[in-house]
Amino acid sequence: MMRLPSRLAVFLLxxxxxxxxxxxxxxxxxxxSFWRVESQQIVPDATLANYAAFFGNWTYLKTFLLTLLLCAEVTAIGIAVGYPIAYFIWRRxxxxxxxxxxxxIVPLFMSYIVKIYTMRSILGLNGFLNQVLVGAGILKQPSLLFLYNQTAILITMAVIFLPFVILPVFLSLERIPPQLMLASADLGAGMGTTFRRIIVPLSAPGTIAGALFxxxxxxxxxxxxxxxGGPSGFTFGRVxxxxxxxxxNWPFGAAMGTVLLIVALLMIVTGGILAGKQRL
Structure with a gap:
């Protein structure tokens, strides 16, 4: 057996x-985040001024809250679209x-910039989406409605992050024992009842993971x-x-980044608790 000092050395490495x-x-x-900037120089003082400036400024708070709303919309679209896709794949x-x-999931291996430029070409004035809408008679002429605004950000994020939802949902569905569905059918349950009572609860951990992603x-x-997004697409990340x-103003940026980190950690912990309850 490995001695204690050797095990400690391996652990440290x-x-x-x-x-x-x-x-x-x-x-x-x-x-x-507790430092300050004075005369374009970062001064390592202990101060809460950065956090006070953030929470005391409604413009920053409003941008933060609107960004949370945007993220919630991206998540909702991801689950609404990603879950049926994952379910369809799982049933093959x-x-x-x-x-x-x-x-x-091939897009996961593509460059992020390439994906954004692809979405710009789709949403642009002469893009695929405008051509389809004009060809179908929904629009009389190409519109910039889908680019350089919050709608463009929402659509782009929802599409780019969709594989991050599909994969954990599929893996969660893949772990459901087939015997459970056979037993449900033997007891007289239809596909709707089986889906609602068995598949949805057992795939909840993967759904929660996808939503967190x-x-x-x-x-x-x-x-x-x-x-x-253009000038109107101002989110907290851009701030x-x-x-x-x-x-x-790195200290102020670090303070806002810390707020973002705390929110992300709270979401992850909450998701972990919910997923843990679903497994019980």
Missing amino acids: VMAGPLLLVVFPIATFLVM RGRTRYVLLLLF AFVLALGDFITPQMV IWSQFGLAY
Whole structure:
């Protein structure tokens, strides 16, 4: 057996990566949120002025609340679209289900910028969506309704984060024992009853995981609002990005980033509790 000093050394080596690459940067980030900027210089003083400035400014709070609403909408669309897709794939037989699953999660391996430019080409004035709507007679001429606004951000985020919803839902459905559905059918339950009483509850952990993926990823996204939102697509992520950019107020940006981190952690913990209850 491995002796205690050797086991301790292996443990420290394993933990060195997460500590240096995750814990230390986050700790530095949290500490910086209590500093201030004076004459374009970061002063390492202990102050709550950054948090007071954030919570005391309605513009920042309003942007934060609207971003939470946007994330909730992205999550709702992701579940409403992603769950039926995952269910459809799961109901296929043999290799077909895995081929279909691969097709839907291929975007996960693509560059984020490529996906955004693809969405811009679809939503643009001469894009695929406008051409379809004009061809169907719904619109008389191409419209910029789908680009450079909040609607464009919502559609783009919902599409880009959809694979993050489909995959955990499918994996959760895949773990449901077939015997349960056979037993349900033997007891006289129809497909609707089986779906409502067995499939939905047992797939809830995957659904919650998919919802968390969509919400948290949308919460910290600043590239999508920048690329497809235009001047009107101002989200909390863009506000934080601006503090680390032109504003050069890193402590204030760190404070807002800390608020974002706390919200994300609360969502993850809440989701974990809900998923744990579903497994009982």
